[in-house]
Amino acid sequence: MNTYRYPKSRELFARAAKVIPGGVYGHLGPAESCFIPVEAFPMFGDRAEGAHFWDVDGNRFIDYMCAYGPNILGYNDPEVDAAALAALKKGNCTTSPPSLLIDFAEEMVDTVAMADWAFFAKNGGDATSFALMIARAATGRDKAILVKGGYHGVAPWTQKKGQPGITNADVSNNLYVDWNDIAAVERLVSEHRGQIAVFMATPYSHPVFTDSELPKPGYWAAIRKICDDNGIVLAIDDVRCGFRLDMAGSDHYFGFKADLMCFCKAIANGYNVSAVCGIDALKDAASSIMYTGSYWLSAMPLAAGLACVRKMRRIDAARVTQSIGKELTEGLVVAGKAHGFDLRVSGVPSMWYMRIADDDSLLLHQEWVAECVMRGVYFTNHHNLFINTAISKEDIALSLEVADEAFAIVRGRHPKA
Amino acid sequence: MNTYRYPKSRELFARAAKVIPGGVYGHLGPAESCFIPVEAFPMFGDRAEGAHFWDVDGNRFIDYMCAYGPNILGYNDPEVDAAALAALKKGNCTTSPPSLLIDFAEEMVDTVAMADWAFFAKNGGDATSFALMIARAATGRDKAILVKGGYHGVAPWTQKKGQPGITNADVSNNLYVDWNDIAAVERLVSEHRGQIAVFMATPYSHPVFTDSELPKPGYWAAIRKICDDNGIVLAIDDVRCGFRLDMAGSDHYFGFKADLMCFCKAIANGYNVSAVCGIDALKDAASSIMYTGSYWLSAMPLAAGLACVRKMRRIDAARVTQSIGKELTEGLVVAGKAHGFDLRVSGVPSMWYMRIADDDSLLLHQEWVAECVMRGVYFTNHHNLFINTAISKEDIALSLEVADEAFAIVRGRHPKA
Numbered sequence: 001m002n003t004y005r006y007p008k009s010r011e012l013f014a015r016a017a018k019v020i021p022g023g024v025y026g027h028l029g030p031a032e033s034c035f036i037p038v039e040a041f042p043m044f045g046d047r048a049e050g051a052h053f054w055d056v057d058g059n060r061f062i063d064y065m066c067a068y069g070p071n072i073l074g075y076n077d078p079e080v081d082a083a084a085l086a087a088l089k090k091g092n093c094t095t096s097p098p099s100l101l102i103d104f105a106e107e108m109v110d111t112v113a114m115a116d117w118a119f120f121a122k123n124g125g126d127a128t129s130f131a132l133m134i135a136r137a138a139t140g141r142d143k144a145i146l147v148k149g150g151y152h153g154v155a156p157w158t159q160k161k162g163q164p165g166i167t168n169a170d171v172s173n174n175l176y177v178d179w180n181d182i183a184a185v186e187r188l189v190s191e192h193r194g195q196i197a198v199f200m201a202t203p204y205s206h207p208v209f210t211d212s213e214l215p216k217p218g219y220w221a222a223i224r225k226i227c228d229d230n231g232i233v234l235a236i237d238d239v240r241c242g243f244r245l246d247m248a249g250s251d252h253y254f255g256f257k258a259d260l261m262c263f264c265k266a267i268a269n270g271y272n273v274s275a276v277c278g279i280d281a282l283k284d285a286a287s288s289i290m291y292t293g294s295y296w297l298s299a300m301p302l303a304a305g306l307a308c309v310r311k312m313r314r315i316d317a318a319r320v321t322q323s324i325g326k327e328l329t330e331g332l333v334v335a336g337k338a339h340g341f342d343l344r345v346s347g348v349p350s351m352w353y354m355r356i357a358d359d360d361s362l363l364l365h366q367e368w369v370a371e372c373v374m375r376g377v378y379f380t381n382h383h384n385l386f387i388n389t390a391i392s393k394e395d396i397a398l399s400l401e402v403a404d405e406a407f408a409i410v411r412g413r414h415p416k417a
Numbered sequence: 418m419n420t421y422r423y424p425k426s427r428e429l430f431a432r433a434a435k436v437i438p439g440g441v442y443g444h445l446g447p448a449e450s451c452f453i454p455v456e457a458f459p460m461f462g463d464r465a466e467g468a469h470f471w472d473v474d475g476n477r478f479i480d481y482m483c484a485y486g487p488n489i490l491g492y493n494d495p496e497v498d499a500a501a502l503a504a505l506k507k508g509n510c511t512t513s514p515p516s517l518l519i520d521f522a523e524e525m526v527d528t529v530a531m532a533d534w535a536f537f538a539k540n541g542g543d544a545t546s547f548a549l550m551i552a553r554a555a556t557g558r559d560k561a562i563l564v565k566g567g568y569h570g571v572a573p574w575t576q577k578k579g580q581p582g583i584t585n586a587d588v589s590n591n592l593y594v595d596w597n598d599i600a601a602v603e604r605l606v607s608e609h610r611g612q613i614a615v616f617m618a619t620p621y622s623h624p625v626f627t628d629s630e631l632p633k634p635g636y637w638a639a640i641r642k643i644c645d646d647n648g649i650v651l652a653i654d655d656v657r658c659g660f661r662l663d664m665a666g667s668d669h670y671f672g673f674k675a676d677l678m679c680f681c682k683a684i685a686n687g688y689n690v691s692a693v694c695g696i697d698a699l700k701d702a703a704s705s706i707m708y709t710g711s712y713w714l715s716a717m718p719l720a721a722g723l724a725c726v727r728k729m730r731r732i733d734a735a736r737v738t739q740s741i742g743k744e745l746t747e748g749l750v751v752a753g754k755a756h757g758f759d760l761r762v763s764g765v766p767s768m769w770y771m772r773i774a775d776d777d778s779l780l781l782h783q784e785w786v787a788e789c790v791m792r793g794v795y796f797t798n799h800h801n802l803f804i805n806t807a808i809s810k811e812d813i814a815l816s817l818e819v820a821d822e823a824f825a826i827v828r829g830r831h832p833k834a
Contacts, residue, residue, distance in 0.1 A: 102429060109436050126540070271509070287442070
């Protein structure tokens with residue numbers, strides 16, 4: 001199989017570096033460092049359709065990053081795009097909000113098990129910051145318990161002390177616990193009695209550079225009880241997991257009920273909207289907060305979100321992506337084993353994490369991913385991957401064929417002792 | 418002239434209140450309180466075109482809010498929409514960013530006088546928060562000088578101490594000065610020597626509930642010098658003023674050079690993008706910061722922004738909106754005078770603030786605005802208004818006719834002593 005080359009991507013990157021800090025930022029920027037070796041990856045895309053995208057050099061990829069999550073139904077889903085375009089034609093960002101705002105809120109309330117209301121914004125981080133503010137307004141308390149390695153966006157309070165641009169005050173109300181450590185939560189609650197506004201976490205632990213970890217049995221029930229007993233708001237950041245575990249919410253998947261849930265990514269198949277859903281007891285606190293943005297009531301993303309949620313419910317996108325992910329990851333593990341590699345898969349199949357465990361340095365894993373990418377199977381290193389419902393049997397078969405070839409090449413370079 | 422009624426808007430609001438905190442939020446929500454009396458205003462829009470929008474009851478409005486700024490070229494501008502749709506067709510939010518990212522950054526660098534680079538995000542608040550973080554990363558300092566009454570978004574650091582959801586830590590690094598008070602800035606710099614990372618302000622003062630105030634002669638030159646002498650980054654929040662004062666940036670309009678400039682609103686005629694532009698000396702600091710979002714590299718808003726900036730430059734949208742605003746506001750003042758009202762206009766004509774000054778309670782002003790709105794001329798109270806380039810001579814003539822009738826009605830209710 002011929003391997004891809006990226007001359008146009010490199011030319012464009014040189015141009016970009018002149019007028020954009022870092023050349024390319026966001027998920028592709030140096031801060032995340034998941035594109036190693038960088039030479040194996042394209043830098044700029046040209047077009048996308050369904051489960052695939054094409055880079056500026058004309059290379060086609062089966063896309064297991066899904067734009068880092070938003071692509072759930074396949075790129076350019078006709079149903080979502082038709083709804084978005086119909087809304088755009090009438091007017092997008094206008095002075096009076098469209099009634100689509102209500103339709104979408106009703107749909108979210110009907111879809112998400114815990115939801116009595118919904119509020120829409122733009123970034124996932126708008127949602128997590130609003131959840132934090134609601135919890136503070138409702139409790140009159142300042143502190144937040146967060147899980148180490150959790151990602152809740154890029155607002156200063158979500159970042160690590162000492163990182164560039166972050167002050168100590170930004171994170172001074174954060175308390176941190178290890179994932180799955182109930183006793184640590186109990187300790188913090190007892191040490192800071194009456195001061196903790198919120199426990200915020202993702203439904204399961206999916207940090208970078210480390211295996212994902214599901215909640216241990218009884219974890220969420222225990223956390224729910226600690227929150228109830230101490231007047232603490234339980235906020236779930238479902239930005240990444242939302243609609244890939246359970247259409248009714250990832251709290252529902254794990255058998256508990258959150259007070260606030262944050263959504264983004266899969267909610268609108270790539271159109272620009274995020275959401276907070278909440279329980280009635282927090283509705284007044286939510287409306288007491290000054291929280292708005294220039295584009296927040298725009299019609300097109302609301303129409304897209306409404307159409308996307310409806311279609312996801314109809315086809316049960318969470319079940320479909322889990323099933324596709326299961327087939328793919330089981331095949332990858334088998335392919336690895338055939339070449340003597342121990343490929344470890346963790347998390348949930350629709351957004352699995354993987355690593356070759358034979359090598360603590362992660363270098364073998366990076367080599368293998370590079371060989372896959374250069375053959376059109378787009379993985380990244382050290383970050384969870386994503387499944388969309390447009391991935392076909394043929395895509396999976398081709399992906400496994402490429403994975404097998406990539407394993408063989410890496411094995412050729414590193415013969416088994 | 419018959420006055421508008423809003424039965425469908427009210428029905429929809431009742432539905433909205435069940436599933437959305439506050440019923441409607443954002444600029445229309447209770448937090449901003451500029452819609453007084455609320456009965457005079459529609460709550461939900463149906464469609465928009467050029468300078469007009471239609472509400473769900475079929476009432477047409479000449480729109481002087483312009484979606485609170487984004488509408489600069491008229492709703493559904495064919496040139497911007499065509500560029501946006503062409504990008505959408507190829508793929509919007511995908512795994513690899515489109516080369517449009519570079520084109521748009523180059524266009525911004527070419528357009529904005531101070532810009533050596535550009536960075537795109539989603540909200541105006543994403544841009545102001547990033548500017549703050551860049552200044553902190555570049556200087557290694559924590560504190561920010563802000564102008565009282567200035568609006569920089571809804572992130573906790575931008576809000577007032579004691580507001581719902583805001584902790585003392587959120588605003589503990591903020592220092593506040595009155596607008597146009599150079600001595601106050603000097604005092605703070607001397608009291609907190611070596612601790613101030615940034616001076617951030619809008620190009621002129623445009624608070625709510627108060628007349629706008631332009632910089633006094635020498636103000637910006639003095640602030641620029643204080644910043645230079647003390648290693649402080651000068652960041653201008655051009656989110657609201659950007660492209661309505663000067664296509665080269667509002668710092669350029671007032672004859673100085675900012676280190677960082679934040680744009681949003683008019684930048685893409687309603688498509689969802691914001692920007693920070695900066696000088697070369699701050700490029701490394703910008704790229705050192707972890708700052709990203711799920712939708713930030715989406716193609717459609719970048720294409721729309723590129724097309725919008727190109728068209729704004731071609732027609733000089735800043736000059737055109739200033740000229741339309743001048744004609745309208747001069748006519749409004751004359752109409753007021755004819756009925757014995759002292760209508761005071763402040764700020765810049767393309768985004769003027771107005772109030773009837775005969776009455777300290779603001780009630781006369783609210784009555785007059787209500788009569789205008791119920792006749793299809795959409796103003797709001799106590800917030801600056803906005804001009805777009807699609808407003809025609811006929812729109813202005815009709816607006817002045819309505820304003821005259823509204824003045825007559827208010828005068829009828831409140832005969833001159």
